[in-house]
Amino acid sequence: LGIMEGKNGRxxxxxxxxxxxxxxxxDYSLLSLRRAYAVGFVSKEDFASALxxxxxxxxxMKSPQREKAEAFLSAEGSRKG
Numbered sequence: 001l002g003i004m005e006g007k008n009g010r011x012x013x014x015x016x017x018x019x020x021x022x023x024x025x026x027d028y029s030l031l032s033l034r035r036a037y038a039v040g041f042v043s044k045e046d047f048a049s050a051l052x053x054x055x056x057x058x059x060x061m062k063s064p065q066r067e068k069a070e071a072f073l074s075a076e077g078s079r080k081g
Contacts, residue, residue: 002016002017002021015033018032023050025061026054033046
């Protein structure tokens with residue numbers, strides 16, 4: 001949604017969508033916010049808040065089971081290649 005709003009010239013709404021998505025752990029949205037912050041479309045406070053929430057979302061997704069599955073899939077991928 002952020003991309004579509006940005007293309008339609010509604011940059012403020014686009015930034016709101018990117019902030020929401022970044023807070024849920026979306027890497028692309030965080031990158032978009034970083035770029036927008038660099039040119040002044042996003043305040044320092046909004047970017048910092050999104051960054052903290054993004055990290056918290058990533059931390060919440062960590063578990064021993066996920067790490068084990070990731071290691072297994074990485075090993076399987078290296079055997080095929």
